[in-house]
Amino acid sequence: MRWSWIGGHADLILAQLGEHVQLTVLALLFGFAIAFPLALAAMRWPRLYQPSLFVTGVLFTIPSLALFILLIPFTGLSKTTSLIGLTLYTLLILFRNTIEGLKGVPHEVREAARAMGYSRARQLFTVELPIALPVIMAGIRIAAVTTIGLVTITALIGQGGLGRLFITGFTLHSPTPLVVGFVLSIVLAVVVDLALVALLGILTPWRRGQAP
Amino acid sequence: MIRFEAVSKQFEDGTTAVNALDLQIAEGELTVLVGPSGCGKTTTLRMINRLEEPSGGRIAVNGRDIMQTDRIALRRGIGYAMQHSGLFPHRSIRANIATVPRLLGWDKKRIQERVDELVELVGLLPEIMDRYPHQLSGGQQQRVGLARALAADPPIMLMDEPFAAVDPVVRGRLQDEFMDLQRRVGKTIVFVTHDIDEAIRLGDRIAVFREGGELAQYAQPTELLAAPADDFVNDFLGPERELKRLALIPVTTLQPIPGPAVTTADTVSHAQEVARAHDTDWVVVLDENKAVLGWLSLERLGNAATVGARKPWPFKREVTAADSLRAALNAMVANDTGVVPLLGPERRYEGLLTHDDLSRQLP
Numbered sequence: 367m368r369w370s371w372i373g374g375h376a377d378l379i380l381a382q383l384g385e386h387v388q389l390t391v392l393a394l395l396f397g398f399a400i401a402f403p404l405a406l407a408a409m410r411w412p413r414l415y416q417p418s419l420f421v422t423g424v425l426f427t428i429p430s431l432a433l434f435i436l437l438i439p440f441t442g443l444s445k446t447t448s449l450i451g452l453t454l455y456t457l458l459i460l461f462r463n464t465i466e467g468l469k470g471v472p473h474e475v476r477e478a479a480r481a482m483g484y485s486r487a488r489q490l491f492t493v494e495l496p497i498a499l500p501v502i503m504a505g506i507r508i509a510a511v512t513t514i515g516l517v518t519i520t521a522l523i524g525q526g527g528l529g530r531l532f533i534t535g536f537t538l539h540s541p542t543p544l545v546v547g548f549v550l551s552i553v554l555a556v557v558v559d560l561a562l563v564a565l566l567g568i569l570t571p572w573r574r575g576q577a578p
Numbered sequence: 579m580i581r582f583e584a585v586s587k588q589f590e591d592g593t594t595a596v597n598a599l600d601l602q603i604a605e606g607e608l609t610v611l612v613g614p615s616g617c618g619k620t621t622t623l624r625m626i627n628r629l630e631e632p633s634g635g636r637i638a639v640n641g642r643d644i645m646q647t648d649r650i651a652l653r654r655g656i657g658y659a660m661q662h663s664g665l666f667p668h669r670s671i672r673a674n675i676a677t678v679p680r681l682l683g684w685d686k687k688r689i690q691e692r693v694d695e696l697v698e699l700v701g702l703l704p705e706i707m708d709r710y711p712h713q714l715s716g717g718q719q720q721r722v723g724l725a726r727a728l729a730a731d732p733p734i735m736l737m738d739e740p741f742a743a744v745d746p747v748v749r750g751r752l753q754d755e756f757m758d759l760q761r762r763v764g765k766t767i768v769f770v771t772h773d774i775d776e777a778i779r780l781g782d783r784i785a786v787f788r789e790g791g792e793l794a795q796y797a798q799p800t801e802l803l804a805a806p807a808d809d810f811v812n813d814f815l816g817p818e819r820e821l822k823r824l825a826l827i828p829v830t831t832l833q834p835i836p837g838p839a840v841t842t843a844d845t846v847s848h849a850q851e852v853a854r855a856h857d858t859d860w861v862v863v864l865d866e867n868k869a870v871l872g873w874l875s876l877e878r879l880g881n882a883a884t885v886g887a888r889k890p891w892p893f894k895r896e897v898t899a900a901d902s903l904r905a906a907l908n909a910m911v912a913n914d915t916g917v918v919p920l921l922g923p924e925r926r927y928e929g930l931l932t933h934d935d936l937s938r939q940l941p
Contacts, residue, residue: 478664481629481736482677482726483654496668572668572710 371542379531383550386527389517390558392449394510397456404457405464406490415465422458430455430516434523448520455516456509463505467498500573503566507559514555518547528554579605580626580734580768585635587621587791595621596791599635603783605733608760608767610781612774613814618791623736623770627656639734654681657735657765661742663723665711671722672707678730696725701755717748724756728763737769741776753779774815778803778822786811800826824904824940829897832906832939834920834929837862842871842886846879860915862927863890869925870896873915896921897931903940906931 372379401422408415433451441447471494479489495502518529526533531547534540567574580603587596596618603609611619624630625637628649637644644652657678665674673680675696679689697704700721711719720740727735741749741756757780760767771777777784778799786802788794788810795807803823806812815822838856840849841864849861853876860875863885872890882888895909898921909918910933920928 472662472667474660474662474664475666477629478658478660478666481627481653481658481660481664483650483652483681485650488681493666493668497666570668572670572712 367545368540368542371540372546375543379546379550382526382528382530382547383554384527385525386514386517386529386551386554389445389448389452389520389525389527390510390513390554393452393456393513393517394506396449396453397460397509398506400453401457401460402464405461405468408461408465409468418461419458422461425454426458428454430519431522434520438523443524445525447523448517448525451520452513452516456513459505459509459512460502463508464498464502467501467505468494470501471497496570499570500566503562503569507562510558510562511555514551514558518551527551579603579640580766581638582622583636583638585622585625585632585637587618587625587630588633594618594791595630596625596632599791599793601785601793601796603766603768605766606764607782608769608780610769610771610777610784611787612771612777612781612784613787613794614789615772617787617789619770619772619785619787620738621791622787623738623768626734626736626768627653627658629653654678654730655732655734657727657730657732659720659723659727659735659737659740661739663711663719665719665722665726667711670708670710671702671714674711674722675725675729677726678732682730692729692731693725696728699728699759700725716744717752720744720752724759733766735765735767737767739771740769742771742773749776756780775822778826786814821904821907824907825902827903827940828899829901829903829906829920829931830899832903832931832935834931835935837917837919837930839864839927840885841866841868842884844885846882846885846887849874849879849885850876858915861885862919862930864927867924868927870919870921870927893919898922903936907933907936910936 404414404418408418430451433454434447437447437450441450475493475497476489479493484493517525517527518532520526521529521533528547528551531543531550535542535544535547582599582601585596585599586594588594599618599622601622611622613619621630625632626639626644628644631645639647639652639656666677669677672693675693676689679692684692693707694704697707702718702721702725706714706718711722714722720743723740727737741752744752753776769780781799783796783798784802785796786794794814795802795811797805800823802811803815803819803826806815806819812819838852838858838860839862840852843866853859853861859877860873861879862873863871865871870893872892874885874888874890879885879888891914893909893913893915895912896919897906897909906918910916910931917930917932919930922928
């Protein structure tokens with residue numbers, strides 16, 4: 367370890383960390399923007415469920431490096447390429463957990479809401495989604511942590527956030543940038559995960575004192 | 579008033595839940611739909627607020643065809659309580675009760691006042707208002723469910739086995755309170771249960787359904803118990819049909835007999851005469867104000883001068899005008915004399931009820 371390297375490259379490290387966060391957040395936002403409406407549609411029209419699960423499942427199994435390479439002819443070595451790839455990998459988990467969360471809403475609660483005279487949309491947004499939130503949030507947590515890990519791979523196509531420190535370390539034959547990238551990406555994953563747990567706690571005051 | 583005209587319901591899998599049902603549910607009455615599982619009672623209930631849509635026939639609420647009424651508006655105008663309270667786990671008790679008023683867009687102050695009123699009406703403590711449903715007992719949750727159903731003061735209430743999921747002791751108490759409540763609010767209530775005793779206890783009128791969604795009999799509880807329409811209804815009412823009926827008839831329908839009653843001041847020879855006149859070997863002993871003290875056998879009176887010289891044995895059971903004939907029969911069985919004294923205010927002697935009178939005068 368060369369501590370002086372860290373001091374000398376603080377700006378670079380911070381910039382890569384920022385890029386890492388940016389890629390992660392954007393991938394999750396885009397992923398959610400696709401998976402969430404898809405899950406709602408699959409709840410409404412159950413026929414959509416199996417095909418959606420199949421497609422998101424297949425996307426999830428494609429080796430990540432292969433996917434990025436496949437995209438290069440279309441979108442080049444760009445941020446777009448890495449975002450498309452990262453987004454596709456979040457879909458399965460976000461889709462499945464949103465569905466499972468909504469399916470987990472007790473039947474009698476759904477019935478009560480209907481019988482009280484909720485419209486379909488109001489029932490979904492004010493009754494079912496809040497109750498499904500813990501399971502949906504569990505999906506977001508897994509998606510966030512996997513995406514943070516996956517971002518480092520995109521270093522190979524010229525993006526990559528903290529992953530770029532791995533390449534730097536490799537080219538300079540120096541372990542320091544490698545270790546810095548490694549530690550920071552783990553710390554980032556843990557911090558994000560804890561932040562999401564805290565957010566869930568704030569959003570679901572009725573669950574206080576129960577198992578998470 | 580709710581009127582079913584030739585209503586039927588087939589499910590997609592081909593089963594017939596309700597078959598050509600004609601039924602009129604009177605305003606301000608508690609009508610119980612009862613029957614074995616799969617008899618269509620719940621489906622019948624759920625068609626009233628269009629949770630299920632009828633496959634044929636017509637359902638009118640206050641003369642209006644419900645299929646011509648907006649589904650959402652219809653449901654907001656009808657209270658609904660169910661077996662597992664169906665409370666929203668993510669909302670406080672206060673917010674749960676306020677559900678329908680909020681959907682109807684009442685202002686905050688009006689909702690707050692109404693919720694406070696309801697909490698008292700259903701016997702909840704104000705301090706639980708800010709808790710969540712999972713922090714309440716089953717009985718409390720059912721009370722909240724009832725308060726929520728009553729919140730917008732709907733003229734009609736649908737209740738789907740609301741007391742089935744609580745233990746028998748709590749159920750009995752909830753039933754009593756619910757009857758009290760209904761006496762005060764006078765709603766038109768349609769109540770589903772599979773428990774015939776609950777039906778008899780609560781119902782002004784009972785519709786007995788049989789498998790296949792057919793109405794077997796529709797009558798007041800006493801009528802139903804006195805004259806079941808067929809074997810199915812008879813079996814469903816159970817082996818103690820007459821006892822159940824006695825529980826619904828007040829003691830006051832019987833005319834008590836004067837009986838061999840003497841006061842403590844009477845002579846023993848007078849007591850012997852009275853007993854002989856009534857063909858008994860015992861007398862009822864009253865004090866100077868005609869209050870019942872108990873009874874004495876002629877043997878125990880022996881050669882005393884007055885009745886007051888011997889201490890009378892108390893009756894093990896006595897009845898008042900508020901009791902049912904079932905309580906009277908129970909008292910007859912318990913008392914050594916085989917009869918039961920009917921007491922007025924301040925234990926005043928009104929006469930005796932005997933087993934013969936009970937059987938002979940039973941309406």
